[in-house]
Amino acid sequence: MTSAKPMIELKDVQKWYGDYHALRGINAEIRAGEFFSLLGPSGCGKTTLLRTIAGFEDITSGVVMIDGKSMEDVPANKRPTNMVFQSYAIFPHLSVEQNVGFGLRRDPRTAAEKQKAVDETLEMVGLKGYGKRAAHALSGGQRQRVALARALILKPKVLLLDEPLSALDKKMREHMQVELIKLQRQVGITFILVTHDQEEALVMSDRIAVMFEGEIAQLDDPETLYRRPKTRKVADFIGVMNFLPATILSEAGGKVEIEVQGFGRASIDADQVSNSHDGAAAVGFRPETLTILYEGQTPLDREAPGIIEEVVYYGDMTYYDVKLDGVTEPVRISMRNVFGREVLERGARTRVAWSSGALVLFR
Amino acid sequence: MKPNPSGLRSYTIIYLIFLYAPILLLPLFAFNDGTIIAFPLKGFTTKWFEQLAGSDQLLNAVKNSLIVASASAIGATVLAIFAARASTRYDFKGKGGLMALIMLPLVLPEIIIAMAILVVLLQMGLNLGLHTIILGHMLMCTPFAIAILTAAFQSLDKSLEEAAYDLGEDAFSTFRLIILPLVLPGIISSLLISFTISMDEFILAAFLGGTETTLPVYIYSQLRFPKAIPVIMAVATCLVAVSICLLIVAEYFRRRGIAKTGGKDTGGFL
Ligand SMILES: Nc1ncnc2c1ncn2[C@@H]1O[C@H](COP(=O)(O)OP(=O)(O)O)[C@@H](O)[C@H]1O
Ligand SMILES: [Mg+2]
Numbered sequence: 001m002t003s004a005k006p007m008i009e010l011k012d013v014q015k016w017y018g019d020y021h022a023l024r025g026i027n028a029e030i031r032a033g034e035f036f037s038l039l040g041p042s043g044c045g046k047t048t049l050l051r052t053i054a055g056f057e058d059i060t061s062g063v064v065m066i067d068g069k070s071m072e073d074v075p076a077n078k079r080p081t082n083m084v085f086q087s088y089a090i091f092p093h094l095s096v097e098q099n100v101g102f103g104l105r106r107d108p109r110t111a112a113e114k115q116k117a118v119d120e121t122l123e124m125v126g127l128k129g130y131g132k133r134a135a136h137a138l139s140g141g142q143r144q145r146v147a148l149a150r151a152l153i154l155k156p157k158v159l160l161l162d163e164p165l166s167a168l169d170k171k172m173r174e175h176m177q178v179e180l181i182k183l184q185r186q187v188g189i190t191f192i193l194v195t196h197d198q199e200e201a202l203v204m205s206d207r208i209a210v211m212f213e214g215e216i217a218q219l220d221d222p223e224t225l226y227r228r229p230k231t232r233k234v235a236d237f238i239g240v241m242n243f244l245p246a247t248i249l250s251e252a253g254g255k256v257e258i259e260v261q262g263f264g265r266a267s268i269d270a271d272q273v274s275n276s277h278d279g280a281a282a283v284g285f286r287p288e289t290l291t292i293l294y295e296g297q298t299p300l301d302r303e304a305p306g307i308i309e310e311v312v313y314y315g316d317m318t319y320y321d322v323k324l325d326g327v328t329e330p331v332r333i334s335m336r337n338v339f340g341r342e343v344l345e346r347g348a349r350t351r352v353a354w355s356s357g358a359l360v361l362f363r
Numbered sequence: 364m365k366p367n368p369s370g371l372r373s374y375t376i377i378y379l380i381f382l383y384a385p386i387l388l389l390p391l392f393a394f395n396d397g398t399i400i401a402f403p404l405k406g407f408t409t410k411w412f413e414q415l416a417g418s419d420q421l422l423n424a425v426k427n428s429l430i431v432a433s434a435s436a437i438g439a440t441v442l443a444i445f446a447a448r449a450s451t452r453y454d455f456k457g458k459g460g461l462m463a464l465i466m467l468p469l470v471l472p473e474i475i476i477a478m479a480i481l482v483v484l485l486q487m488g489l490n491l492g493l494h495t496i497i498l499g500h501m502l503m504c505t506p507f508a509i510a511i512l513t514a515a516f517q518s519l520d521k522s523l524e525e526a527a528y529d530l531g532e533d534a535f536s537t538f539r540l541i542i543l544p545l546v547l548p549g550i551i552s553s554l555l556i557s558f559t560i561s562m563d564e565f566i567l568a569a570f571l572g573g574t575e576t577t578l579p580v581y582i583y584s585q586l587r588f589p590k591a592i593p594v595i596m597a598v599a600t601c602l603v604a605v606s607i608c609l610l611i612v613a614e615y616f617r618r619r620g621i622a623k624t625g626g627k628d629t630g631g632f633l
Contacts, residue, residue, distance in 0.1 A: 056529075077528050089520060102530050150530065
């Protein structure tokens with residue numbers, strides 16, 4: 001559904017709250033029809049940025065364009081955006097259908113046509129037949145659907161969602177993640193989701209902007225973000241990343257020769273290098289890119305010896321913290337518990353298979 | 364629950380008797396066929412109520428009190444809506460000090476307020492009358508109204524207003540469609556409590572009324588005549604009945620407000 005045409009353009013957006021610099025020069029383009037996420041730890045400015053797009057916050061400087069038009073001087077009630085609030089903000093004194101139809105008050109259509117639109121939207125979010133209920137008597141998941149329906153009925157160009165799933169329990173949250181993706185594909189509206197949950201962002205988004213302290217640290221699709229984080233901080237925030245100290249031996253012809261503590265010498269491609277300048281050079285790799293080698297198994301690429309320091313059993317997975325020979329900090333390795341694979345003991349010596357293609361060098 | 368120590372229990376019972384027994388005596392003597400307020404009771408009569416209905420002076424005082432109480436309740440509540448809204452939603456310089464000054468009449472001795480206003484009004488050459496009592500009563504009732512309405516506005520989630528605005532409404536229609544209905548129980552409580560306060564207020568009414576008499580002032584003036592006391596008892600009985608009705612109405616609206624917004628009942632008057 002996505003096209004290259006930008007729906008939202010943010011140019012050097014700055015926001016000061018008194019002497020607190022909340023947004024420190026945000027530059028981004030959000031494409032029409034894409035599911036876009038703002039991901040970052042609490043307090044990094046995600047909500048502020050979302051509210052800036054909605055028109056609830058005046059920016060200190062910079063430009064916000066929606067569908068090619070500058071939003072300077074356009075108040076929130078005139079913008080082609082609608083918001084699903086973190087608290088859902090369901091009007092407690094109105095029924096479900098009065099809530100959903102609230103935005104149609106100024107719509108010139110007849111009452112019957114509006115009622116039809118309300119019924120259709122309720123059906124779309126899975127609340128068919130709930131129209132007459134009192135809004136305050138609904139469960140968390142149902143309130144969330146009412147909030148969605150209330151925003152979607154106006155067919156906005158952009159739907160803004162501020163941590164819409166954070167108040168739901170785990171099962172419900174996972175269920176709603178899938179429903180939201182389906183809904184977004186069905187209506188084709190640009191969704192901008194704010195979340196602090198990296199898993200949620202990875203599952204749902206076409207592209208993700210990772211934010212720290214009022215800045216976008218990296219903007220990429222989920223796979224690139226996971227496999228090629230640009231800084232150690234992004235790598236740490238998204239999933240688990242192991243780090244081992246490394247030294248660069250030589251660089252030539254798109255290849256970089258490195259010496260990795262515990263692994264030894266390796267040759268990596270230039271596009272596996274992140275010039276993040278945040279600390280001493282180190283290689284990073286995900287737990288699932290390593291494999292514990294059992295008796296008689298040979299690695300696909302390379303192997304390193306070590307000792308198992310900790311075993312964490314998760315049912316479907318087992319996590320091993322392995323201290324490689326010559327390294328002080330253990331690395332985490334995840335193994336799927338496929339049928340017949342034995343869970344190893346703490347303290348056992350082992351061999352770990354690794355591959356230079358899975359490494360990212362931060363320098 | 365743990366059983367109360369018996370000392371505390373009898374203390375509570377004695378307290379309640381002191382509080383309510385005198386009020387229970389009012390209707391007893393209002394229907395007693397005798398001018399002397401003493402036991403034993405003589406017999407049942409409704410003649411004091413008939414006298415009450417025939418007294419022009421008394422009916423005029425009741426009318427005055429109703430006018431003053433209604434006007435003060437509405438005036439104080441309207442002012443309080445603005446003040447409560449401003450203090451809960453906006454931050455401005457000197458807010459704390461300003462709110463403290465507005466709430467001050469709660470603890471100022473009434474007699475001081477009454478004297479001060481009287482001096483100013485006389486200096487300004489204004490005639491005393493019902494309108495000056497209303498001014499004084501608004502001053503007295505506004506802090507109570509603000510206390511009630513601040514609680515109502517505070518429990519209002521700011522994102523509800525933003526949601527209405529986001530859905531295309533402007534500031535005024537958001538106020539009308541969302542804020543007003545949600546604080547309505549608070550507004551009704553404020554009206555009723557201001558009305559009650561004004562209705563039985565004596566000092567300001569006596570100082571600022573000029574030739575106009577409100578019900579408490581009239582009652583006080585009649586206490587000098589022993590003959591009039593049974594009629595006063597009848598008036599008081601009517602007032603108690605009206606107060607109980609008002610309290611029930613106030614509680615009904617408070618509970619309905621809570622039920623409507625799905626909140627938890629954290630206790631009220633009844
Ligand atoms: N109205 C405000 N006044 C002052 N500071 C604010 C205001 N709103 C947010 N902030 C500050 O801006 C920072 C970013 O807030 P926010 O955008 O809500 O973060 P997030 O949604 O990422 O958790 C926080 O440190 C917060 O304290
Ligand atoms: Mg937030």
